[in-house]
Amino acid sequence: MKNELASEEIDRYRTDGFLIKEDFLSPDELAFWRQALEEAVAKRNGNKMPDRKEVYGKGDNADKAYFDKVFDQLLNLWQDNNKIREIMLDERLGKMAAQLAGVDGIRIWHDQALIKKPWANPTSWHLDTPYWSFGDRRALSIWVALDDATYENGCLFFIPGSYQRTTFENPGIGKNMGAIFTTYLEFNTSRSVAAPMKAGSCSFHNGLTIHGAHANMTSGYRRAMTCAYMPDGSSFNGIQNILSDAEFGRLTVGDLLNNDAQNPLIYSRQK
Ligand SMILES: O=C(O)CCC(=O)C(=O)O
Numbered sequence: 001m002k003n004e005l006a007s008e009e010i011d012r013y014r015t016d017g018f019l020i021k022e023d024f025l026s027p028d029e030l031a032f033w034r035q036a037l038e039e040a041v042a043k044r045n046g047n048k049m050p051d052r053k054e055v056y057g058k059g060d061n062a063d064k065a066y067f068d069k070v071f072d073q074l075l076n077l078w079q080d081n082n083k084i085r086e087i088m089l090d091e092r093l094g095k096m097a098a099q100l101a102g103v104d105g106i107r108i109w110h111d112q113a114l115i116k117k118p119w120a121n122p123t124s125w126h127l128d129t130p131y132w133s134f135g136d137r138r139a140l141s142i143w144v145a146l147d148d149a150t151y152e153n154g155c156l157f158f159i160p161g162s163y164q165r166t167t168f169e170n171p172g173i174g175k176n177m178g179a180i181f182t183t184y185l186e187f188n189t190s191r192s193v194a195a196p197m198k199a200g201s202c203s204f205h206n207g208l209t210i211h212g213a214h215a216n217m218t219s220g221y222r223r224a225m226t227c228a229y230m231p232d233g234s235s236f237n238g239i240q241n242i243l244s245d246a247e248f249g250r251l252t253v254g255d256l257l258n259n260d261a262q263n264p265l266i267y268s269r270q271k
Contacts, residue, residue, distance in 0.1 A: 001029060003092040005099050013100045017163035017209035018195070024144065025200040034146050036083030037113055037225055041074060043081060050079045055242055066175055070123055072115040075242060084111065088227055093142060094267025097229040100204055101138040104270065105232025107263040109139070110242045112226045116154040120216040123154070123173075125180045129207030130170035133241045134234035134257055137163075137208060144202040146223040149195070153222040154214045156195040156203060159187050163208040168237075180210055230257065232265055 002024050013019040025033060047053055055075060078088040094106040109132055129139050149155040162184070171183040181188040187210060195203050205211055207228065216222055236251045243251070247262060257263055 001025060001090075001092060003096055005096055010099055013204060013206075014102075016158070016160040016193075018158045018160070018193075018203055018205040018211070019100065020195055020197065020201065020203045022198065022201045024202040027200070030146070030200040032083070033087060033144065033225055034223075036081060036087055037077075037146060037223065040077040040081035040084050041072075041113065041115070044074050044077070048073055048075055049242065050076050051244065063175060066121060069117075069119075070121045072113070072117065074113040074115075075110045077113060078108065078111050084225075087225075089264060089266050091267050093227065094229070094265075097140055097142065097204070098267050098269065101140055101229070101231055103138055103231040105265055105268040107230045107232055107234075107257070107265050109134075109228040109230040109263060112228065114143075114224045114226055116213070116216040116222040118216060118219045118221065120154060120222075122177060122215040123213035124175065124177045125157075125159075125210050125212040126173035127166055127171065127180070127208055127210060128205075128228065130168050131239070131241055132207065132228065132230070133236055133239045133243055134230055135168045135237045136231050136234050137206075138231050139207040139229060139234075140204055141207060141226055141228045142202055142204050143224050143226045145197040145199050146225055147221055148199050149197045149222055149224065151194065151196055151214060152216075153218045153220060154216040155197065155222075156205075156211060156213050157192045158195065158205060159190050159210040160193055162187055162190070162210040163206040166208040166210065177212065184210065230263060232258075232268065 077084040098106045236255045
């Protein structure tokens with residue numbers, strides 16, 4: 001795993017709000033991640049979450065037929081598959097996320113397999129952090145390509161620098177690709193940057209970076225394994241998102257999100 005970050009890469013991430021690492025995984029690691037994903041997906045039986053079908057607040061009910069064809073989305077696979085657990089709890093990933101975010105500790109918010117099946121719809125431009133149960137401008141995700149992600153099958157796109165201006169207000173993610181630009185008029189004429197990647201490469205993006213992905217115009221799969229990271233010390237903001245009803249019921253706005261069973265601390269600089 002090419003887990004070292006040069007200071008130039010950290011600077012670029014801090015300017016653009018995203019960073020691409022080519023050939024991040026070795027061929028053996030890529031094979032292990034693919035096998036882990038295959039096993040985990042088979043075990044999930046169509047459920048998005050380990051314990052339920054949906055993710056709260058992600059537009060599951062509106063236009064289900066359309067959104068089911070954006071991608072298959074399976075979250076928190078680390079909680080029910082040992083191989084994904086080994087992959088996701090790797091301190092090296094946490095350290096990279098902490099270095100990019102400029103924080104001392106990193107917790108998993110949730111992992112997520114995003115599988116664009118043949119002929120899948122595009123992923124409209126959106127933000128991530130406004131969906132999450134904490135508000136921290138430094139929160140970020142890793143996105144690892146498990147197939148070549150190309151212009152044809154649904155590679156990611158980013159709006160450079162957008163994370164420096166966007167807020168926790170949620171413009172949502174609908175069927176209109178560019179709806180977010182009516183909220184963020186200042187980016188309406190921005191240049192977008194495409195991120196085609198070979199399988200085994202990865203990108204990091206800040207959760208407030210405007211991003212999206214092409215449709216899958218091919219008969220093949222575009223599989224990605226991702227993980228959203230929360231800076232240690234983040235507190236509950238009242239949004240349910242991936243939290244179970246029981247956990248949601250227990251929490252009061254302002255409570256620390258430090259339950260290791262739900263959000264494991266995978267890196268701490270103090271250690
Ligand atoms: O894979 C995609 O199509 C979108 C990915 C995304 O939005 C994310 O990882 O935050």
